[in-house]
Amino acid sequence: MSAPSQLPPDDAGTPPDTNAVSDVPAPADATPYPSPRRQLALQGGAIFLVLCIAVPTFGLGNTPWPWGGIAAAIGATALGLAFLTRQPWWWKLIHALFFPLAWAVSGLGIDPGWFLLAAIVLLLIYRGALTGQIPLFLSNRATVAALAEHLPPGARVVDLGAGIGSVVFPLAALRPDLHLRGVENAPLAWFIGRVRQALGPHRANVAWQFGSLWDERLEAVDVVYAFLSPAPMAALWDKVQAELPPGGRLVSNSFPVPDATPEQEVVAGGDHGRHLFFYRVGAERVEAEE
Numbered sequence: 001m002s003a004p005s006q007l008p009p010d011d012a013g014t015p016p017d018t019n020a021v022s023d024v025p026a027p028a029d030a031t032p033y034p035s036p037r038r039q040l041a042l043q044g045g046a047i048f049l050v051l052c053i054a055v056p057t058f059g060l061g062n063t064p065w066p067w068g069g070i071a072a073a074i075g076a077t078a079l080g081l082a083f084l085t086r087q088p089w090w091w092k093l094i095h096a097l098f099f100p101l102a103w104a105v106s107g108l109g110i111d112p113g114w115f116l117l118a119a120i121v122l123l124l125i126y127r128g129a130l131t132g133q134i135p136l137f138l139s140n141r142a143t144v145a146a147l148a149e150h151l152p153p154g155a156r157v158v159d160l161g162a163g164i165g166s167v168v169f170p171l172a173a174l175r176p177d178l179h180l181r182g183v184e185n186a187p188l189a190w191f192i193g194r195v196r197q198a199l200g201p202h203r204a205n206v207a208w209q210f211g212s213l214w215d216e217r218l219e220a221v222d223v224v225y226a227f228l229s230p231a232p233m234a235a236l237w238d239k240v241q242a243e244l245p246p247g248g249r250l251v252s253n254s255f256p257v258p259d260a261t262p263e264q265e266v267v268a269g270g271d272h273g274r275h276l277f278f279y280r281v282g283a284e285r286v287e288a289e290e
């Protein structure tokens with residue numbers, strides 16, 4: 001199956017530019033992430049530290065604590081903990097910017113209800129980041145084109161953590177022979193995909209589902225596509241190996257499975273494009289039978 005030289009008009013964009021590289025070495029271990037229990041302990045410790053600064057400084061009287069002082073205490077505590085727990089530089093930068101930004105915004109006199117609304121909207125979109133360290137970011141068109149080129153004819157494909165359908169809907173247009181399903185558990189992202197399914201032009205071969213990827217049964221699936229984060233990759237590979245039929249594939253965008261060797265690595269979108277790691281379930285058994 002070869003990739004079309006151009007995307008159709010409604011999906012026009014970066015043309016497919018893929019390089020298949022076989023026999024890639026086993027990937028290095030994924031970044032170790034703190035467990036949810038450790039995260040909770042850090043949050044609790046941070047609240048305690050802020051109170052240790054705020055109570056002696058501002059007292060426990062009837063007057064509300066000053067915005068600026070509390071923001072400074074929270075910002076300093078978060079920055080200190082970021083250094084102590086050796087977080088990446090960009091987290092330290094975010095913590096360092098928190099106090100001056102909070103201070104500046106407090107002067108704008110914005111109704112607190114707007115902040116609550118913003119927090120709710122963010123939660124509806126980024127639920128996955130809070131509950132499973134999997135935020136929302138989208139696959140690009142070069143990735144979709146690479147998938148269209150490499151997926152077997154008539155395959156049953158599921159995008160676990162499907163976002164707003166950036167893979168399944170354009171892929172349905174490029175490959176009408178595929179049977180596609182998207183599973184998403186962030187309510188607003190799922191809703192946008194649901195609207196696309198109801199109104200979009202390419203939906204005949206797409207099922208769109210609300211739910212957790214961990215509850216999804218994969219026995220009747222040929223290819224799992226995942227663009228998640230380093231955190232769930234080991235558990236996802238365990239699930240895929242346990243449930244997919246032999247010969248089934250996991251295609252992971254950008255995040256390799258720790259301690260597993262992909263049968264193929266495809267760079268979608270040129271030298272600086274995204275890496276797609278193709279893993280095959282029960283590869284030895286299938287080869288022995290052939």
Ligand SMILES: C[S@@+](CC[C@H](N)C(=O)[O-])C[C@H]1O[C@@H](n2cnc3c(N)ncnc32)[C@H](O)[C@@H]1O
Pocket residue numbers: 125126127128129132134135136137138139159160161162163164165166167183184185186189211212213214226227228
């Ligand atoms: C990086 S985005 C990828 C979106 C889409 N697959 C794409 O490639 O454009 C990961 C998505 O997984 C979703 N997600 C995170 N945890 C999930 C879970 N347990 N069940 C279903 N979806 C989840 C997030 O809400 C987010 O939309």
